[in-house]
Amino acid sequence: MIRLNAMPLDFEPRRKILPKLPSFVSKDGYREPEMSEFESAFLCGAIKQFRPKKILEVGVAGGATTAIILQALEDIGEPYEMHSVDVAEKFYRDKTKPSGFMATLAKEKVFGNLRGTHEFHLGKYLPQVIDNIGGDIDFVILDTVHSLPGEVLDFIAMLPYLKDGAIVVLHDVALNQYGTNPNGNATTVLFSAVTANKFLNLVSGDVNSKFQYPNIAAFQINEHTAQNIENVFLTLILRWSYLPSQGEMNLYFVHYRKHYPKELCAIYAEAIKMNLYNLVIASYV
Numbered sequence: 001m002i003r004l005n006a007m008p009l010d011f012e013p014r015r016k017i018l019p020k021l022p023s024f025v026s027k028d029g030y031r032e033p034e035m036s037e038f039e040s041a042f043l044c045g046a047i048k049q050f051r052p053k054k055i056l057e058v059g060v061a062g063g064a065t066t067a068i069i070l071q072a073l074e075d076i077g078e079p080y081e082m083h084s085v086d087v088a089e090k091f092y093r094d095k096t097k098p099s100g101f102m103a104t105l106a107k108e109k110v111f112g113n114l115r116g117t118h119e120f121h122l123g124k125y126l127p128q129v130i131d132n133i134g135g136d137i138d139f140v141i142l143d144t145v146h147s148l149p150g151e152v153l154d155f156i157a158m159l160p161y162l163k164d165g166a167i168v169v170l171h172d173v174a175l176n177q178y179g180t181n182p183n184g185n186a187t188t189v190l191f192s193a194v195t196a197n198k199f200l201n202l203v204s205g206d207v208n209s210k211f212q213y214p215n216i217a218a219f220q221i222n223e224h225t226a227q228n229i230e231n232v233f234l235t236l237i238l239r240w241s242y243l244p245s246q247g248e249m250n251l252y253f254v255h256y257r258k259h260y261p262k263e264l265c266a267i268y269a270e271a272i273k274m275n276l277y278n279l280v281i282a283s284y285v
C-alpha cells in the first residue's frame with residue numbers, strides 16, 4: 001500500500017539546531033546537511049509521528065542530519081538509543097574532519113545531557129557492528145552510496161534486527177532524476193521492490209524542487225516484508241554501478257548466511273559472479 005502525503009512534516013528541529021552549528025560548504029559547493037529543508041522535515045515528521053526508541057542511521061557524512069535527528073528526539077523528550085554507522089572514519093567531503101563532526105559539536109556544545117544515548121560506529125560496514133547494536137531497531141535512516149548494490153545490501157543485512165512496524169526512511173529515492181547521476185537508483189530500486197507500507201509526500205511550494213515526486217520516502221515493515229524478501233534479493237541481479245571490494249562482498253555473504261536460507265544466499269552469490277564478469281572480466285576477454 002502507498003500512502004500519499006500522510007507523513008506530517010516537522011521543520012522545527014532543523015531550524016532549531018542548524019543556526020547553533022558552524023555552517024559547512026565543501027570546495028565543490030555541497031552543504032551540510034545533504035538534505036533539503038523539505039527532506040529534513042519529512043524525516044523529523046516521521047520521528048515525531050512514530051516516536052522511535054531505537055534508531056539506526058547508516059550514512060553520516062558530516063553529521064548535520066545526525067544532529068537534526070537528535071534534536072527531533074530531544075524534542076519528544078523520552079529516552080532513546082541511537083546508533084550512527086559510517087564506513088568512513090573521515091568526513092568524505094573534508095578529510096581533515098571526522099565523519100559526524102557536526103553532531104559531535106552539537107552533543108558537546110549545544111545539547112548538554114541527552115535524554116537518550118548516541119553512539120558513532122565509524123570505519124565499519126553494517127555487518128561488522130549490527131550484532132553489537134542488537135535487535136529491536138524501530139527506526140532507520142539509510143543514506144549511503146545511492147548506486148547499486150549500495151543500500152540494498154544494507155537493508156537486507158539489517159532486516160533481521162528490525163522490530164515489526166519499524167520505519168525505514170530512504171534518502172535519494174529519485175536521485176537518478178534529480179541529479180546528474182543516472183546510476184543513482186539504489187534506494188529507488190529498494191523502495192520499489194520491498195513489501196511494506198510506503199509513504200511518499202509530494203513536494204509542493206518548494207521553488208528549489210524541480211519535481212513533485214520527492215527525493216525522500218519511507219516504508220513501514222510488516223509481517224510480509226521478511227516473507228517477500230526474495231524480491232529485494234532479486235534486485236541484486238541488476239547490473240551494479242560499482243563492484244564492492246572482495247572483503248566487503250564477503251562480509252555481507254557471511255552475514256546473509258547467518259540469517260537467510262541458502263536459496264537467497266545463492267542469488268547474492270550469482271549476482272556477485274555476474275557483476276564481477278560484466279564489470280571486470282568482460283573487459284579482458
Ligand SMILES: C[S@@+](CC[C@H](N)C(=O)[O-])C[C@H]1O[C@@H](n2cnc3c(N)ncnc32)[C@H](O)[C@@H]1O
Pocket residue numbers: 032033034035058059060061062063064065085086087088092099124125126143144145
Ligand atoms: C550521502 S552521504 C550521507 C549524507 C547524510 N545522511 C546527510 O543527510 O547529510 C553518504 C555517506 O555514506 C557513507 N557510506 C558509503 N557507503 C557506506 C556503507 N556501505 N556503509 C556505511 N556508510 C557508507 C559515506 O562515507 C558518506 O559519509
